[in-house]
Amino acid sequence: MSVAQLGRGRVSTTAVKAGRRDWLVIVSLVIIALLALMAVIGPWIAPYDPDKLNVGPLEQPVSGAHWLGTDDLGRDIFSRVLAGARSSLIGPVFCVILSTVVGALIGIIAAWYGGWVDLVLGRVIDVIFAIPGLVLAVLAVAMFGKGLTAPVIALSIAYIPVVARLIRQVASTELSKPYFEALEIQGVRPVYAVGRHLVPAVLPSLLAQAGIGFGYAMLDLAAISFLGLGVQPPSPDWGVMISGGQGSILAGAFEQAVYPALFIIVTVLAVNIVAARITTWAEGRDK
Numbered sequence: 620m621s622v623a624q625l626g627r628g629r630v631s632t633t634a635v636k637a638g639r640r641d642w643l644v645i646v647s648l649v650i651i652a653l654l655a656l657m658a659v660i661g662p663w664i665a666p667y668d669p670d671k672l673n674v675g676p677l678e679q680p681v682s683g684a685h686w687l688g689t690d691d692l693g694r695d696i697f698s699r700v701l702a703g704a705r706s707s708l709i710g711p712v713f714c715v716i717l718s719t720v721v722g723a724l725i726g727i728i729a730a731w732y733g734g735w736v737d738l739v740l741g742r743v744i745d746v747i748f749a750i751p752g753l754v755l756a757v758l759a760v761a762m763f764g765k766g767l768t769a770p771v772i773a774l775s776i777a778y779i780p781v782v783a784r785l786i787r788q789v790a791s792t793e794l795s796k797p798y799f800e801a802l803e804i805q806g807v808r809p810v811y812a813v814g815r816h817l818v819p820a821v822l823p824s825l826l827a828q829a830g831i832g833f834g835y836a837m838l839d840l841a842a843i844s845f846l847g848l849g850v851q852p853p854s855p856d857w858g859v860m861i862s863g864g865q866g867s868i869l870a871g872a873f874e875q876a877v878y879p880a881l882f883i884i885v886t887v888l889a890v891n892i893v894a895a896r897i898t899t900w901a902e903g904r905d906k
Contacts, residue, residue: 644896647889654886657704665698669855678872688874690860691867696874699855700882706850707841707857707883710771714836717775719829722782723821727813729783730790737787744780752777752839760848767850770843778832785828786821793820823897830894834887841883857883 667674673693680688687696725744729737752774759773760766793799794817802812843849844858852859857879864875 641896643892647892650885650889651893654704654708654882654889657701658708659705661701661704665695665701667695667698669694669699669702670853671695678867678870678875680872680874687878688872690864690875691872696860696878699860700857700879703855703857703860703879704882706767706854707837708886710767710840710849711833711836713771714775714778714840715829715833717772718778718782718832719825721775722779723786723825725779725783726786726788727790727817727821729787730794731809731813731817740783744783747776748780748784750777752835753842756839756843757848760843765848765851767840770840770849774836774839778836781832782825782828785824789821789824790817793817823900827894827898830890830897833890833894837883837887 662669671694674695675682675685675689675693677693678689678691679685682688685695685697687700690696690699725740729740755777756770756773759769763769799812799816802816840849841858841861844856845862847862850856850859852863860879861876864872864877864879867873868876
């Protein structure tokens with residue numbers, strides 16, 4: 620086996636075949652695909668205008684005309700869930716992209732150079748790690764105003780230390796393997812060694828962490844919207860819908876709060892199942 624083959628660290632063919640037979644992963648991937656489709660075309664396929672009042676009786680239960688019922692203002696809940704998928708999913712996606720890219724870059728740099736570079740980056744990461752994500756998001760909203768942008772940036776910064784620590788550990792383990800010493804002896808350029816060998820080696824762990832981070836980001840952003848600091852009413856964000864419907868639950872009209880919450884739970888579970896399987900496949904590959 621060549622040095623290049625040793626360094627790539629790809630998921631084995633056996634693991635991929637096992638994944639194809641895993642019905643739980645298949646169902647989760649189908650759910651993720653449908654949710655992504657909702658985020659793209661949801662507002663256009665909604666049967667009613669998601670912001671239009673009194674399209675049906677107030678707080679009507681599930682019916683043929685309103686598949687998930689209506690809220691306290693007579694708006695169609697199914698239409699609002701479809702339209703709200705965009706903000707509810709796009710925010711966590713941006714959180715994951717920003718934190719994953721920056722965190723992976725910091726982790727790889729710290730592992731590659733070591734010494735004082737690793738020490739300085741480690742101290743910076745420790746400082747950021749000490750600040751809870753929700754607290755940082757609330758501070759960002761207080762400084763820059765309510766909406767989706769400030770919480771997304773704040774949570775992205777808060778998640779960077781988690782990614783950086785993981786990738787630093789995985790990269791350090793990979794760099795200690797004999798094939799990297801062989802690459803150095805062969806005079807392979809550092810940029811080529813990192814891009815060709817180190818990045819593919821840490822990719823499974825990075826993807827798994829991205830899936831876990833997506834779940835945390837979705838819950839945190841929904842909580843921020845629930846508190847009235849994120850997406851603002853009447854926007855059909857899932858967190859906003861839960862907040863608006865909490866007062867109706869005791870009156871027996873649970874639809875407005877429960878259905879968006881179920882969509883959040885199913886989304887987080889589906890993404891985390893796929894992330895967990897990626898981790899399992901990666902561990903099986905390394906054995």
